[in-house]
Amino acid sequence: MNKRMTLREAVEQFVPDGASVALGLCLESLIPFAAGHELIRQGRRHLTLIGPISDMLFDQLIGAGCVDCVMAAWVGNVSAGLAHCFRRAVEQGLPHPIEVRDHSNFTMSLALLAAALGAPFIPTRTVLGTDLPNTNPDLIESTNPLTEAGEPIILVRAVQPDVAILHVQRADEEGHAHMWGNLGISVEAALAAKAVIVVAEEVVERDVLLSDPNRIIVPAHKVVAVVEEPGGAHPSPVQGYYGRDHDVYHEYHRRTRTPEGFQAWLEEWVLGVPDRTAYLARLGAERWQRLQRRRSAPSVPVDYGY
């Protein structure tokens, strides 16, 4: 089945108001900024965002008023500092108050893994003694029934996102998708989610994907939409395609200290551009060219023959 569509169509059809959305799942790389910006342009409201750390994208969605709840381990700007919109939402209720369920990276991954396994929870000894269970009802303090002493244990409640948005290197129109490099919690989130939207640097022939099935991230029947969006992860990096545009993170940090500054930034880079092609044009060909892969580092092909 051909699931190819535009990002606008994918967001319209599969991310309604009130949806829980997992995104930014590789940590600092392969962040689906183009998809996040489309959520903002379409004025989505009442979203629950699910992720490990979020390098800048959650801050933008929160500042734009799309978000009611955040389930994450960290919301900030990795190379520049604190997240101003996240701070304003929690500290001042601007543009409106949000609920935060504080995870660690491990507990977030276990919450998604539990859903991926069809389990109600996963027990762990991480975060014992911390305050995280006080600010996250999905971390439940319990005791280990397998020990006589009843040792303390944390039960991490399963979290099943309505949709996971994955930015990948390449996919075919049916939703077979290849991802390489650090995977973070992408596999857990894609397996846990009710539906997966794949945003790819390139849409290629099915044969290319099926020639290396170990690199496929999730069964294609879970994928509901395939979008070809080159540059869709900028300013985050895509292994084999382009590097991280560090300056964007620092500029965003500087410009969004005030709500007015954030609004101006949003007009310039999200609301004022219709799509990713226009975004990249605004970025400028020379700057975009500078970020492109400078040297190749191909893997040696494996032989699946018999």
Next chain:
Amino acid sequence: MDYTPQELMVAAAAREIKDGEVVFVGMRLPLIAFVVAKRTHAPTAVGYFECGIVRETPSPELLYTMADPPNVVGAAWATQLPYLMGLMASGWVDVGFIGGAQVDKHGNLNTSYIGSFKAPDVRLPGSGGAADIASLARRLLIIMAHERRRFVEQVDYITSPGYGEGGEWRQMVGLPRGGPSAIITTLGILRFDERGEAYLASYHPFTTVDEVRANTGWALNVAPDVHPTPPPTEEELRIIREYDPHGFWTR
């Protein structure tokens, strides 16, 4: 002084890594400390990066974040976060590095809420992997700026557990192992006594015991043999400056 406080901190952090150890490498300065350790006394140390990377050699270029593409090229494993966290939970990680906004005398760290979590004065980013590293690594190294408002008697919120209230607290709450072994600060190095309370082990050559105490929000114990922190060697400085030539992290 021909080095920066950050360069001294990187060198001091690198010296905490022993050869052959598995290191959970954190954001920012630890990215460079791992490189310095690998290129000096710990050539067989292995680095875990929580985004899903294992390295046996330093990345070929400076990292701004651990998921920058140079960190994947030549990696010894590219994988999923829960596998690396799971290895740490099973006891495979010797030492982990984290930073903090607020630390207390028992090495508990807060990177979540300043003030009450119900109505915080400042909402900080949160745990990331820090709570896991502090819970599960065999020993923990904390790297942070030494300021009175950050070094408090008791943190407002425990994001990452140190020695809790001291004594047998970690065992009591069910943590499997670990605890902080040092806090490397912009002014000195703090270590922990058998009750889990921090004391000043060394002060950096450009400061004094009194200055460290004045910048600490509790009555800081001082080791009887307190001494100046050894400055970075020429070799350590050369490696740091080759790796971070524009001083993004170290100046």
